[in-house]
Amino acid sequence: MAANFIELVRLRSTSSPSTFISCSNPEKMGNPADIAYGGCVQALSVMAGFHSIHSHPNLLNFQIHSLLGTYLGPTLADRKVKLTVSDIRTTRSFATRFVLASQIFDDGSERNTFCATIDFTAPNKIDLTKAGEPFDRYGRKPRMQYAPPEQLPSMRDIVLRKVQEGKVDRAAADYLEQTVFALNVKTITNVHPPQGLHAQNAMGLDPLAESEQHSSALTDRFSVDWAKSLQDLSSPPSPPPVESLQKCDEFKDAGAPLSVTSAAANAALVAFLMDGALSFIPLTFSRMSLVDASAASSLDCALRYFAVPDMDDFHLREMQTIQGNECRTYSEAFLWDRNQNMVASMTQACVLRPHAHKL
Template structure:
């Protein structure tokens, strides 16, 4: 079991541009032996970063989940060098797992673009959608859970469910919950009967936010970017459920299909606190589209991730619009 997020996405070179993960991907926010997609995504980003020179910086990573990865075996990472110029580098990365019959099954496909750092002609970024307290005035998940138990009578069973489902984040990341957010008020949808201060808003106006930083020191640029992919993926697929007083058990299927990670600054340090805000944008025909944005303490937007996810009705349930 990996002890840090850097270990979780670490790779060992088997031969040029081919790697194997040091650890099997871990589970979070899903059932059975299906792994958390952020593990696969972070591993793929790490593989892409290994293949470029240090003066190239990741600015775009577009990917597709081809199938779930399993937690009982390591992943293989194959890097294809698509483009190398004085300014840009492009990599196509395939993640696969070896099956019991010896064949490799593709799990994930990534297209990563890198650029040499350039001076800005313009410098601007959108702020968060609302004003949030500084990290020192935001509670931990333990404090949030204790408050929900004492103020709303939340049962130990559901508190323990939240701890278990999101244990991986707790192992790798320090988090502080912005109390105005939906996630902080209904425990990411687990406490679905609790009304939030955003209930009067439409689902596309609702937001959740938290402060995050790595619990363990990230050293290299590849570790920073891999960790960024890992944390930005967290919870996006079920934001629409939590914002509509539902959780994973209410859906027939809920998981990420594809994503676009945009990185706006070349220097990223997730050893320091960053503010992350999540919202959902649209949902129809069994899919949803949501976004997570990240700012540093100076208010500069560091990254954005959009995701389209599957959201299926349980069998035998009719749609309500």
């Protein structure tokens, strides 16, 4: 397993300048199925997009604008990911890349697991300070003023308190931290304001926890947390030597590991973070947990960046679910910096299927 986030998303070159291989296997998180966390393949796709535009000297200052992706099949956690990038558009103002992620099976066959159209834009050069709304910056604010992150508990703190109160089994608490969300623990620092439903029910570990939110419609319930990178992203470490990497038997032409820029690392971590939990919040907002569904997985996603992120500092995330019907759900998340400037949004359509024996 990768030692940290940078090594999780670091790519290797190949004999083709438009094809990359992940240095590490993607890892599991959150989903009860035996597959990799979707945020891993999104983050890898962002990295591949950045490598593609950085191969053009005139695009070095371009900023990521959006990722519109579709999950084509489960990404397995026991093998590397291949990322093939196509140049859809390169102009003075826009660079659009189509990224296709795939994996090689033991029989030699190759299956596509994810695809995304990723847009990059040239920085705005117009001075808008005197233009006023709607030309100057505006945006929706968080639901309320929350305590600063330095004053708030981690999910581990919340769970251990519930263990002491006899509301959560210690073995279940350890399983949540060490298995279900182990990847999150080694990549992101999270703390939770008490107003959020996940702070009250411990991410569904205490599904029957009392909450004022349960008197509201499901679409009015929400969770909130502060998050930042556990690793310093301002100056990512140099690539490790090839001989130190995990073996890559399925891709014979995998070459040297590539450098990671701070801009790419921050953008990739936003994708990694914003994918989290959206497929299962209809459960955890409904006095249920992950074990109450036979399937809870993302189908497609739309991630939009409204500012250059700096994930070395805490950002505030709110999540809510909007719609559910015919085993499909639609949920969204928003991300703000400390000054309540919106930095990114994520919307996802997901599959949410009950167990057949409970119907």
